[in-house]
Amino acid sequence: MRDIHEVIDRRAVTTVFQPLVDLSSGALIGFEALTRGPAGTPWHTPDALFGAARAAGRETELDWVCRAMAFRTILAAGPDPALTWFVNMEPAAARIPCPPDLAGTIADAEHLRVVTEVTERSIGHDPAGLLAVTTGLRAGGRGIALDDVGADPGSLALMPFLHPDVVKLDMQLLREPDEPRTARVVAAVGAYAETSGAAVLAEGIETARQAMAARTMGATIGQGWHYGRPGPLPEHARAGAQLPFIEPPPLSTGTPFEIVSRRRPVTRTTKSLLMPMSRHLEALSGDGTEPPVLLACFQEARHFSAATAARFTRIAANSPLVAALGTDLGDEPAPGVHGASFSAADPLHGEWNVIVVGPHRAAALVARELPDDAPDRDRRFDFALTHDRALVLEAARALLPRLAPAPSTHLLLTRS
Template sequence: MRDIHEVLDRRAVTPLFQPLVEISTGRVLGYEALSRGPAGSPWERPDDLFAAARVAGRESELDWICRARAYEGALAAGYDPELTLFVNMEPAAAGTPCPPDLLPLIECARHRLRVVTEVTERALAGDPSGLLLAVAASRAADWGVALDDVGADPMSLALMPFVHPDVVKLDMGMLRAPGDPHTARVVAAVAAYAEASGAIVLAEGIETEEHLAIARTMGATVGQGWHFGRPAALPDGPSAGATLPFIPPPTADDRTPYTIVGARRPLTRATKAQLMPISRHLEALAFDEGEPSVLLACFQDARHFTPATARRFGRLAGNSPLVAALGTGLTEEPAPGVRGACLDDEDALRGEWNVIVVGPHRAAALVARDLGDTGAESERRFDFALTHDRALVIEAARSLLGRLAPLRSLDAAFEELVDVLGVHAGEGARG
């Protein structure tokens, strides 16, 4: 083929499939679809294929092609509906309409296949809200979600509870460096999440018996790699040895952090001057380079996001997967690298001062409600609560994430994705 445009125009992508195996029994639970460009061409390798499509401005289209071709291959092979099909998705493509010629395959897959959408941690830092949008769309189709390559970038661990994946895929580098302190931190964070949520831990890159033994010590119950099978065409009529379970998705909550935490923790009254040291302490936790953390803060009004605060948050953003500031009058990027959200005057958050930190191994939230004093700024009083309960902190943080628009309108993009997938209220084929 002459160029990448011809490859894409002809949809010249071939899917290969690698088995996912239950380590304790050897039963096949599903397959991951892996895409290849035309054999013998400069675009045969997936990284070269996507790099060329990115330069051509057609990366999102390629992503749709790869997914559609994977669904087509599984359907043609008579894929057992109890088998799970893992398919990668670039979150950058989440809000891009599906090419019309591929829509029939996407619709057929929704009704006939049990799919897990894999998202990679490299997308977390680039557009966390966009990633959560893609995750929400997959769950709207009653499909599962996997977080891929966990451990390659420590920043992903802080956002893992917000993605709330059904499957956590340990990067193959973990198996090659089991004694590394970074590996130990990643494994501990993943194990804590899996224990709390019921998620499956899957180890990638298992090539030897030694790798398999290490994977077991890391809590993996599902394995993938050459030890179990290399990427290849699907056998005819692949059947499931067992069904990989999905976990319940997080419950949507339109309450504010103060109402969430205040309903379950005792409230205390204090002045702004008395609360400032607590607020600064939580910010300092987020600045720990050894544990990159999410920092979400509500400032009530843009005047409280002072130039000094903007500089401080900008520095924090350089070491965090997500730093966000919400308040009336704030812009979409009130400081370099900081995600902003402008609150309406009638928004309940307008009366709250919240500072929430979520890291791989720590979580803390200060939630406070303004009592409406009109005196000196430092003497303004708030009812507040402080919690380090991880589950409660994450619940409070999740209530803010939906207010952070991704790189395009959250509501518009989600509705578009739902329409593309053909999902309607009460429909779905999950499980």
């Protein structure tokens, strides 16, 4: 083949499958579909394939091609309906229509039991788009998996926003079981799995010893060469166990102040007294080896001062997601910072909110200004403060659908 355009135009990709097993019984649960480019070409490996497609501006079309080819191969095998199929997806592909020649295959696969895999990078790049995609997938009966958790510190903070049915531990954790970082990742994932009912999947298991280590890390599903290398789909594969899907996250109705004040006491104070609390929460975002998400509402762009922009830029350099919302704030009010603008009639216009969500901490300061004409430092607010993780997440989810993709970052795709 001459170039990546010909590979995509001819749909010249193939799918191999790797088994997923129940770690306690060894029973087959399903398979992960893995894409390969044409053998003997520079585009055989998935990273090379998608790297070339990205450079050519056709990565989202290639994503549609890969999923359709995976489904076509599965459907041709007449699969056991109890099998679960893990399939990678680039959420940006949902922003373009499915190519007409692939639409029939995509529709035919609707009855398959599919778990769509995404990475934490897609959450940090376009949180609103990803949440819309996953909501639609769940409505269609599909599960969601968060891949490579632990490979990047940001994945832990972003995990509860996606609310995945399956958390896939990065394979490096099995190779460093005694490292403090591994312990922190395992603790955060275990806490999420316990509260949500999600399953934990360990990747890269190559030995019985690693399988045992995976179980001590809380994994219930295993994947790796110990159970089978990627290859053609076996004939007459039957599921011996089934992966349950969990309840989707609760819908956030209202603004952060409305959400929190319904369940927490409200106190009245002035701007000058709120400032130290706000700065304290912002400081939490720049603290530690596992930086949290920071979401803030500033009412109007004039309150997002140059000093504040500099602070948020510093935090965004390490945080997986930083956002500032306010009237006349653009899509990127500071480098690396997501933005969102709203009108003076929007209920958010009256709110001053600072929300921090990390793997081991969560806090929200929510305030609403009273309608009077006091001097700036004496402006009065009703406010509430909460550290209840579920309540903080509900307030944060109310803001995510408003955020634009970060224009100064480019989503980096990786495929197994």
